[in-house]
Amino acid sequence: MPGPAPVHAGVSVGGVGVDAPFYQAGLAGYSDGAMRRVAREHGCPYCITEAMLDKFLVEGGKGLKIAELTEEDHPICGQLMGSHPADIAAGAGILAGMGYDVVDVNLACPVKKIKKKCRGGHLLSVPEEAVAILEAVREAMDKRPGGGPPLTVKLRRAYDDTPEMAANFRVVFEAAMDLGYAGATVHCRTVQQKYIGRGRWPFLRELMNEYGAEAKRRGFVIGGSGDIWTAPDIFEMLDQTGVDWVSVARGCIGNPWIFVQARAIMAARAGAANVEAPRSPTVFEQRDVLLRHFELSVALHGEIMASRMMRKFGIKFSRHHAAAVDLKKAFIGVQTTRDWRGVLDAFYAVDGPGIDAGLTAEALRDLEIGDPSRLVIPYEVDDADETCVPLGEEAG
Ligand SMILES: Cc1cc2nc3c(=O)[nH]c(=O)nc-3n(C[C@H](O)[C@H](O)[C@H](O)COP(=O)(O)O)c2cc1C
Numbered sequence: 001m002p003g004p005a006p007v008h009a010g011v012s013v014g015g016v017g018v019d020a021p022f023y024q025a026g027l028a029g030y031s032d033g034a035m036r037r038v039a040r041e042h043g044c045p046y047c048i049t050e051a052m053l054d055k056f057l058v059e060g061g062k063g064l065k066i067a068e069l070t071e072e073d074h075p076i077c078g079q080l081m082g083s084h085p086a087d088i089a090a091g092a093g094i095l096a097g098m099g100y101d102v103v104d105v106n107l108a109c110p111v112k113k114i115k116k117k118c119r120g121g122h123l124l125s126v127p128e129e130a131v132a133i134l135e136a137v138r139e140a141m142d143k144r145p146g147g148g149p150p151l152t153v154k155l156r157r158a159y160d161d162t163p164e165m166a167a168n169f170r171v172v173f174e175a176a177m178d179l180g181y182a183g184a185t186v187h188c189r190t191v192q193q194k195y196i197g198r199g200r201w202p203f204l205r206e207l208m209n210e211y212g213a214e215a216k217r218r219g220f221v222i223g224g225s226g227d228i229w230t231a232p233d234i235f236e237m238l239d240q241t242g243v244d245w246v247s248v249a250r251g252c253i254g255n256p257w258i259f260v261q262a263r264a265i266m267a268a269r270a271g272a273a274n275v276e277a278p279r280s281p282t283v284f285e286q287r288d289v290l291l292r293h294f295e296l297s298v299a300l301h302g303e304i305m306a307s308r309m310m311r312k313f314g315i316k317f318s319r320h321h322a323a324a325v326d327l328k329k330a331f332i333g334v335q336t337t338r339d340w341r342g343v344l345d346a347f348y349a350v351d352g353p354g355i356d357a358g359l360t361a362e363a364l365r366d367l368e369i370g371d372p373s374r375l376v377i378p379y380e381v382d383d384a385d386e387t388c389v390p391l392g393e394e395a396g
Pocket residue numbers: 025026027028029049050051079106108109154187195199225226227228229247248249250251377378379388390391
């Protein structure tokens with residue numbers, strides 16, 4: 001007989017309290033203030049911004065606008081990406097000044113090398129450069145009154161599957177711990193793997209076996225990332241790997257209910273009475289969240305940009321609807337706000353139960369392997385303006 005399911009509490013990220021063992025990942029092109037607010041309204045306790053390029057923050061203008069925060073958007077972690085220690089350190093100082101609770105350094109994004117310089121996950125192939133960046137950011141925070149916000153780092157499990165790169169991962173991971181970082185999120189795919197194929201959860205288990213006790217002693221929280229499609233996946237990862245908390249990424253795009261469901265599972269495991277069993281959102285609940293997201297997006301970006309954003313979110317939300325295939329097609333055809341509202345009028349006028357496209361976590365994973373274009377949303381650097389952009393969201 002299996003024993004009772006383990007009870008999970010929240011975590012402390014360098015003193016920043018989080019009351020549940022999961023959070024919304026950085027998601028370039030998606031996880032703006034509007035998506036974060038919707039996630040929080042559904043029980044998400046902590047959010048990370050998309051990767052922000054250091055030089056955009058330092059140069060001001062558009063980069064700084066992206067980083068603006070609202071009072072409700074806490075606790076929040078601002079994520080930085082770049083190549084030069086001094087620039088990333090300067091970017092960290094700007095985020096600290098803007099009120100970010102935690103600052104994260106991205107050593108995970110599979111962006112191309114720019115002008116022969118590495119950044120994101122490519123830095124895992126040159127660990128001395130990665131460590132120089134971690135040191136520079138640490139020094140910049142140490143110089144701030146009170147020591148600045150806690151620091152974390154986002155890593156992939158390695159650059160590729162060679163022993164040399166496995167050793168490089170350890171150098172960078174240990175440096176983060178030794179430099180007094182408050183934690184790391186480890187995406188259990190390699191940089192070369194990008195988003196294709198399954199993440200290697202056993203890697204996270206081995207990582208926890210090796211470093212878990214020391215990390216706990218030092219207050220270094222380890223987050224797991226990779227293949228979290230449903231709320232039960234969050235608890236599967238916690239149970240199977242022993243990570244302190246879990247990063248929810250593709251599984252929450254168009255699916256803020258994953259946080260409601262995760263809270264319900266957490267409460268049930270803690271023995272709370274009268275917990276509503278996790279369920280799919282009804283048609284009217286889906287419509288209400290789409291409208292709320294649109295309202296928040298308009299406030300943030302103005303109507304034209306918000307319509308573009310809501311077209312791609314609509315495509316992702318469609319999987320909860322009984323007419324998922326037709327609805328998705330309709331969202332793909334949207335050009336204007338009027339079209340978008342038209343899709344809502346056509347598909348969300350009558351209430352009914354929601355579905356999860358009939359897919360279990362297992363089926364979703366298999367689907368990804370069988371047909372990567374269905375669920376993989378890779379992101380790359382747009383060379384024109386050097387921002388991180390998701391590609392192929394139409395593939396849904
Ligand atoms: C569209 C997209 C954008 C992403 N943007 C970021 C980002 O800005 N910062 C980051 O740390 N990770 C980013 N990631 C990686 C995710 O946070 C996560 O580590 C990865 O998707 C693996 O988790 P999953 O398999 O559960 O989706 C992005 C992933 C996707 C699909």
